[in-house]
Amino acid sequence: MTSTDAGFSLRMPTWARVWLVVFPLLVVALLVGPLPLRGDPGVPLQVLFVVAVTALSARMWVMGAEGRADGRLVVRNQLSTRTYTREEVAGAGIGRERGCCRAVVLELADGSSRSLDATLRPLHLFDEGLQRELALVQRWLDTR
Known part of the structure; x- marks a missing residue:
């Protein structure tokens, strides 16, 4: 400000901007876990989820x-x-x-x-x- x-x-206040960095990392670590091996049908869905969380956080960063x-x-x-x-x-x-x-x-x-x-x-x-x-x-x- x-x-x-x-x-x-x-x-956004500093505490909220820090959370914008921490939250996507937590989501990816807790919900997605390690990406499956190549050829597994779950890969595209997990990649899309990671991209969506990252895009949301990036947009919030510039608010x-x-x-x-x-x-x-x-x-x-x-x-x-x-x-x-x-x-x-x-x-x-x-x-x-x-x-x-x-x-x-x-x-x-x-x-x-x-x-x-x-x-x-x-x-x-x-x-x-x-x-x-x-x-x-x-x-x-x-x-x-």
């Missing part, structure tokens, strides 16, 4: 939000990347996302909302960090 007068950049000095906000969520202008964002707050998690949520001018997946936090853990991230987004919005 960084901030400048011109904008801000949010990334974030970047408020730029030119008035654009680039949001890289788990399954999509979208760019907003300041005029498209009416406000920001903290909302409940995906069951028991909380995240910074953009309130868009068209009445819809969009969470910043990089800010997802389980339960009420790490609320202080969530408040800091919300403050960065609001400060960027206030420069209109």
